[in-house]
Amino acid sequence: MKMKIFFKAIPLLFFLLGTSGCEEEKQEPLEHDSTPPGQVTNIQAEAGPGTVTLRYTLPRDENLLYVKAVYTLQSGAEREVRASYYTNTMTLDGFFDTEEHEVRIYSYNKSEVASEPVIINVRPEESPIWEVRRTLELNADFMGIRVTAENEARADVAIQVFYKDSLNEWTNMEGIYTATTNISQTLRGLDTLTYEVGAVIRDKFQNYTDTLYATVSPYYETALDKSLYRGANLNNTDTPERQGSEGINMLWDGQTTMAQRYMTEQPLDGSSAFVTVNIGQMAQISRIKFWTYPEWMPEGVWPYYYGGSPRIIEIWGSANPNPDGSWDDTWFLLSRHEVIKPSGLPYGQMDDEDQRFAAAGFDAEADPLAPRAQYLRFKQILNWVGTTWLDMTEIQVYGDNR
Secondary structure, three states: OHHHHHHHHHHHHHHHHHHHHOOOOOOOOOOOOOOOOOOOEEEEEEEEEOEEEEEEEOOOOOOEEEEEEEEEOOOOOEEEEEEEOOOOEEEEOOOOOOOOEEEEEEEEEOOOOEOOOEEEEEOOEOOHHHHHHHHOEEEEEEOEEEEEEEOOOOOOEEEEEEEEOOOOOEEEOOOEEEOOOEEEEEEEOOOOOOEEEEEEEEEOOOOEOOOEEEEEOOEOOEEOOHHHOEEOOHHHOOOOEOOOOOOHHHHHOOOOOOOOOEEEOOOOOOOOOEEEEEEEEEEEEEEEEEEOOOOOOOOOOOOOOOOOOEEEEEEEEEOOOOOOOOOOOOOEEEEEEEOOOOOOOOOOOOOHHHHHHHHOOEEEEOOOOOOOEEEEEEEEEEEOOOOOOOEEOEEEEEEEOO
16 A cells, blocks of 8 residues: 555656746845935046056945946947945956047946946056057968067967968968967968968957068978987986886877876986987978976876976987987087966966967977987976976977988
8 A cells, every 4th residue: 555655646746846846936136125326436547458447435325236337349349347345446448449438337236226327438558469469570480470479468369360372362370369478389381482471469358450461481391200210328328217207219109198208317416317319310400399298186187387397408419429428519409498388377387378388389499500410319407396307298300301
């Protein structure tokens, strides 16, 4: 009998649950006060780069909930900025020019009833994207375009670069999205032809600068075949491998984010760790791209810019090094490269741009006047932990081997 009663009760239970779930929930203010709050007074406006900071006196109203400013951006979009009753300041952002802009300021009570607006005119300082635009340069690079600019305000900007293709049509290249101070990035994928190129800068509020045009003729380079790379520990002079290292062949196994990596010991005398690689072909080296490993942390974070990853590294070249492995005059400096973390965050911390930047690999550009080379030495000057042992996951050498 108990079994029968139990099963009969189930449909009733489902019916009751279903019925209660069908009731429409209405989101309404907890209070019902139809009296509009007072207006803010004593408004002071302080201009900043693309911004205006407002300071004001709040109305004496116990039901006050927040203050809202409404204004129109250059794009035509209406923007709202809110500040709670706990503060008497708010910053209006997204301005593109230095003209006067009308701002309507409302007070709202806890019933979402608004006051009449206080209307003021504000005049911001120049938007940060104009500094980027004035310093923007487009120059030829190996198989692409080097984009450089200054962004002292560390504004979030997008730089869209485009070129005229063989059909004389404008074609977009990969966009640059950054908030770093010194912008320097190469967009590749072009041939050794002459191109008409252009670039425009946009901020997160859909404000656009005018277009910068240039004519560039990229230089030739090719990715040197990694199947020819091999270790060249001349007379066993390289810094010994560290326990846990997966072997030097991991530097050209094609894996840039896996745990397979090459690590050296820390030299006891504090000197620079180094490793020698025979790239198996004579070439005019244009750049050496290297990847670092995101370290595992107990907290589950995987930060780049950590441990033995290069912070300052030198790459030396030689066409015919001395078999005894000595640092004699057969070696010449190809590149001294410093890895810059875009965000500037402290050791062990990084943001999304830092991660994208590191995952793409770091380009150590070679001295274009250096001789041709077949042997490379990676010399760790300083790692991120502040010592000189070396930790990398992959390398790719580029140049002209014709």
